[in-house]
Amino acid sequence: MIKIAIIGFGTVGQGVAELLVSKKKEIEKKVGEFKVVAIADLTGSISGEFSLEEVIEFRKRTGRLPNNRNAIEIAENEDYDVMIEVTTTRLDESGIAYMKTALNKGANVITSNKSIAVDFNGLMKLAEKKNAKLMYEATVGGVMPIIRLLNSYLALCDILGVRGILNGTCNYILTRMEEEKLPYNQILSEAQEMGIAEANPKADVEGIDAGIKLVILANTIGIPAKFEDIEITGINNITPQAFSVAMAKGYTIRLIAEASKRSLKVSPRLVPLNSPLAIKGTMNAAMIKTDTAGDIFVAGRGAGKFETATAILSDLYELFRTR
Amino acid sequence: MSELFTLIVELEDKPGQLLKVLEPIARNGGNIVGIFHQRGKKTPLNRIPVEISFRAESKKAEKIIEELQKEVLVRRFGKLRTAVISLLLIGHVIHTDLSDTIKRVDNSDAECVELNVTMPELNEPSTAMITITAKSEEALERALERVKEICQEKKIMVIEPINDEI
Structure with missing residues (x-):
């Protein structure tokens, strides 16, 4: 029986829980029996014997979890095999405290929390020392399968570099500017109204979010980058005319994050219109350059409740698959 | 160090003309990279433009052009920006x-x-x-x-x- 603790019960946490309920049969067929033994977030917690369905419903109805024990107590004291850590990203040590607690106990961690960029190497070393695994497919590109592609399928390749579109909000804004030739601010308001951009869009449009993800990607391909090492330029100064001028030459503009031994940067770039990276809308995409396999391209939805939850379940499968 | 040059000459439409161009290039150590014979673009004087690119050292390229200008009509000559x-x-x-x-x-x-x-x-x-x-x-x-x-x-x-x- 796989014992699961869920830390963070917002959109993604609830998405994971809902899939664990609705896909229970299929999941158990592939990984064996499982049970959610504890859930905690900033509003409270629950542990012991409970019905996952009822807790999801209770959290939705009341906006909180029933008990007062906080998340760190749950992380320290409950007995679980894997922690699903889906709290929000904080760029300091507090963002990785729950994960460290779990790994220190020798429990595995599956996370969508980009805070791992704060101390990627330290977390990986801790996991190795404790004979546990830290899985983080959901941190970069949402459900776009890139981490396992790099870590597993391409494990014996030399990765020369990765170049990707890692922020769906920026890609949406740039796509709309490309299509409508409207000013940046107008498209940003549209994106905010549609719920694609946040009320405070700073982290997205200034390239910070893509930069954090790039730190994770760089470390994954063996470049020990920290956030301060990334040269970042956002999309907020792009003009609609820039698209007209670029398109006359056969280019569009996309916010590209790239990591290689000679380059660590997030910046708007001219992308040939016929390149797969000229992808449209909120999609995420990545081009991986390898020594023996040429270029490999992946794309997928970079955000969303069930998309991110799917990436989490994929890590669960990878950890516990029975054959 | 050798560099890439490109030149366009206009040749009369009769046998042996191309050789007049190629021979000085070869004799001065130029390495021909490409020849583009534009038979469809005959000039009003019935000459055929031929574009030739070659690699040579700068000094030698100058000598090549000097010699060519005595033999044929050189329409254009320049370093090729690659x-x-x-x-x-x-x-x-x-x-x-x-x-x-x-x-x-x-x-x-x-x-x-x-x-x-x-x-x-x-x-x-x-x-x-x-x-x-x-x-x-x-x-x-x-x-x-x-x-x-x-x-x-x-x-x-x-x-x-x-x-x-x-």
């Missing part, structure tokens, strides 16, 4: 002295060959697409560094293309 990059500049491109920007980018190894500027409204940032050619990838890399430096100083944003190398 490396090309297009960059998008966003900011006050005009008001920060565009000709100064271009002058500082150009040198004997690289030059701006095309410029397309749009100016939306007074005081609004303008957008320019600038194409730079250079005689080698290294020279182009250096020109790109110059552009970035100048634009940083003039607070102009530079958008680079994604190239094959990362």
Whole structure:
């Protein structure tokens, strides 16, 4: 029986829980029996014997979890095999405290929390020392399968570099500017109204979010980058005319994050219109350059409740698959 | 160091003409890279334009041209710029002295060959697409560094293309 603790019960946490309920049969067929033994977030917690369905419903109805024990107590004291850590990203040590607690106990961690960029190497070393695994497919590109592609399928390749579109909000804004030739601010308001951009869009449009993800990607391909090492330029100064001028030459503009031994940067770039990276809308995409396999391209939805939850379940499968 | 040159000659439409061009190139140690025979583009004097590219050392190339000019009509001759990059500049491109920007980018190894500027409204940032050619990838890399430096100083944003190398 796989014992699961869920830390963070917002959109993604609830998405994971809902899939664990609705896909229970299929999941158990592939990984064996499982049970959610504890859930905690900033509003409270629950542990012991409970019905996952009822807790999801209770959290939705009341906006909180029933008990007062906080998340760190749950992380320290409950007995679980894997922690699903889906709290929000904080760029300091507090963002990785729950994960460290779990790994220190020798429990595995599956996370969508980009805070791992704060101390990627330290977390990986801790996991190795404790004979546990830290899985983080959901941190970069949402459900776009890139981490396992790099870590597993391409494990014996030399990765020369990765170049990707890692922020769906920026890609949406740039796509709309490309299509409508409207000013940046107008498209940003549209994106905010549609719920694609946040009320405070700073982290997205200034390239910070893509930069954090790039730190994770760089470390994954063996470049020990920290956030301060990334040269970042956002999309907020792009003009609609820039698209007209670029398109006359056969280019569009996309916010590209790239990591290689000679380059660590997030910046708007001219992308040939016929390149797969000229992808449209909120999609995420990545081009991986390898020594023996040429270029490999992946794309997928970079955000969303069930998309991110799917990436989490994929890590669960990878950890516990029975054959 | 050998460099790439391109030349266009106009040849009479009778046997043995091409040899008149190729022989001096070969004799002076030039290595022919390509010959493009434009039979469909005959001139009013019924001559055929032929484009020839070859590699040679600069000094020798001059000698080749000197010899060729005695034999045939040389329409055009020049160093072939092999490396090309297009960059998008966003900011006050005009008001920060565009000709100064271009002058500082150009040198004997690289030059701006095309410029397309749009100016939306007074005081609004303008957008320019600038194409730079250079005689080698290294020279182009250096020109790109110059552009970035100048634009940083003039607070102009530079958008680079994604190239094959990362």
